[in-house]
Structures are given as structure tokens and as C-alpha cells.
Amino acid sequence: MxxxxxxxxxxxxxxxRESDEYKNxxxxxxxxxxxxxxxxxxxxxxxxxxxxxxxxxxGQEISQEEVxxxxxxxxxxxxxxxxxxxxQAEQQLSMVIADLNKIIMKPLEELYGPMGS
Amino acid sequence: MxxxxxxxxxxxxxxxRESDEYKNxxxxxxxxxxxxxxxxxxxxxxxxxxxxxxxxxxGQEISQEEVxxxxxxxxxxxxxxxxxxxxQAEQQLSMVIADLNKIIMKPLEELYGPMGS
Ligand SMILES: [Ca+2]
Ligand SMILES: [Ca+2]
Numbered sequence: 539m540x541x542x543x544x545x546x547x548x549x550x551x552x553x554x555r556e557s558d559e560y561k562n563x564x565x566x567x568x569x570x571x572x573x574x575x576x577x578x579x580x581x582x583x584x585x586x587x588x589x590x591x592x593x594x595x596x597g598q599e600i601s602q603e604e605v606x607x608x609x610x611x612x613x614x615x616x617x618x619x620x621x622x623x624x625x626q627a628e629q630q631l632s633m634v635i636a637d638l639n640k641i642i643m644k645p646l647e648e649l650y651g652p653m654g655s
Numbered sequence: 656m657x658x659x660x661x662x663x664x665x666x667x668x669x670x671x672r673e674s675d676e677y678k679n680x681x682x683x684x685x686x687x688x689x690x691x692x693x694x695x696x697x698x699x700x701x702x703x704x705x706x707x708x709x710x711x712x713x714g715q716e717i718s719q720e721e722v723x724x725x726x727x728x729x730x731x732x733x734x735x736x737x738x739x740x741x742x743q744a745e746q747q748l749s750m751v752i753a754d755l756n757k758i759i760m761k762p763l764e765e766l767y768g769p770m771g772s
Contacts, residue, residue: 539751540674547730555762567766590676607718609731624739631763634656638759641664643752644673 559631566624575623576620582622584615670718676748683741693737700728700738 554560570576586608593600614619671677687693703725710717732738 539754540670541666542670543674543751543755544758546663546670547755548658550663550667552760553657553663554759557657557660564766573750595712634660635760637656638660638664641661642667642671642755644668645677646748649681651737 543655554634554638557634559627559634561629563627563631565588566627569620570624574622575582576618579615580621580624583615586611593619671751671755674748674751676744676751680741680744680748683744684735686737687741690737693735696728696732696735697738697741700732703728 570580586604590600590604590608593604615625685699703721707717707721707725710721732742
């Protein structure tokens with residue numbers, strides 16, 4: 539990698555770390571981690587999500603019971619204000635990162651055409 | 656997105672576009688496009704790859720015949736010097752992009768731990 543690309547990547551890393559979106563995410567992540575019951579709810583929700591995703595990606599059937607379990611876990615986390623804020627912060631940072639990627643990867647899109655076309 | 660993140664992303668886009676790895680890729684991509692037989696071989700190879708990937712992702716069976724067809728197409732493209740250079744250039748740019756992403760996304764890794772752990 540050229541020195542220029544390397545340096546700019548580190549500048550972007552620093553800017554991301556200093557962004558409101560990242561700082562919010564860290565703050566809400568800490569708040570959930572420090573709250574035992576929120577942390578347990580959130581960990582359970584994430585575990586279920588990861589398990590279903592892995593099943594889906596490997597082409598395994600997902601049972602009606604598993605879907606209901608996931609819906610129940612999702613409803614529970616949405617009722618917890620700390621987790622709701624964390625998930626909102628995650629979504630906001632995801633949007634920033636998607637925007638960054640879109641800008642940075644534009645030269646590849648120009649070469650190959652838009653993804654999925 | 657903050658002005659800083661936005662500006663740095665555009666600077667990185669520009670640096671990527673001006674990198675040797677991207678310029679090489681564009682040059683080899685043009686060379687293949689302009690060579691009718693190379694272009695046909697390469698398009699066929701990519702079509703087979705995309706089809707198999709889609710089958711795999713949707714959990715469909717891939718037949719023995721399809722595997723053999725893909726291997727044959729891969730052997731053919733590797734024998735074509737223009738395509739071999741294009742594929743090498745793609746790999747080199749992919750490595751640059753993976754390195755960029757690793758640097759930029761470090762703050763997220765620090766928060767969640769390394770991917771897949
Ligand atoms: Ca700079
Ligand atoms: Ca700048």
C-alpha cells in the first residue's frame with residue numbers, strides 16, 4: 539500500500555473514533571455492559587441472532603419455535619431503554635460506515651458497474 | 656456524517672484511484688475488454704462463478720457437472736496471459752482494500768473484539 543493510502547486510512551480511523559456516532563456507541567455500549575439485566579437481555583438477543591444467521595447461511599431449516607424465540611427476545615430488548623439507545627447508535631454508525639464505503643469504493647463501482655447489476 | 660469524515664473519504668477515494676494497484680487493474684481490464692476471445696473467456700468464467708456462488712448462498716446443491724465446468728473455465732482463463740494479469744491485479748487491489756478496511760474499522764474491532772471471535 540502507498541504511504542498516502544496508509545496515512546489517509548489512519549486519518550480516517552482517527553476521525554471515525556472521534557465522531558459523535560462512534561462516541562455515542564461506546565457510551566451506550568458501556569451503559570449496557572454495566573447494567574447486569576440489560577447486558578443479559580442483550581447477550582441473549584445477540585446469541586439468538588447469530589445462531590439464526592448461521593443456520594440461514596448454511597441452508598439449515600429454522601423452526602417456528604426459533605422464530606418465536608427470536609421475536610420474543612427482540613421485543614424484550616426494545617423495551618429496555620439502554621439497549622434501545624445502543625441499537626439506535628449501532629444503526630447510526632452503520633449508516634456512516636456505509637456512506638464512507640460508498641465514497642471510498644466509487645472507483646471500483648465505475649470499473650465494474652454498481653454492485654448487483 | 657461529519658465534514659471531516661466526508662472530506663477524508665473523498666481524499667481516500669482519490670488516493671485509491673491514483674494508486675498503482677487501481678491503475679494496473681484499469682489497464683488490464685481494458686486490455687481484456689478489447690480482446691474479443693479473452694473477453695469471452697473471462698465473461699464465461701465470471702458468469703459460472705456468480706451462478707455457483709448464488710446457488711451456494713441459497714443452499715442449493717451444486718452438481719458434479721457444474722464443478723467440472725467451473726474447473727475447466729478456471730483452467731482456460733489461467734492460460735490466457737491477459738486474464739491472468741487482470742486476475743492478479745484484482746487480487747492485489749483486494750489486498751490493498753482489505754488493509755484499508757482493517758485500519759479504518761479498528762475502532763469497531765476494539766469495541767466488539769476481532770471479527771468471528
Ligand atoms: Ca493527510
Ligand atoms: Ca484533509
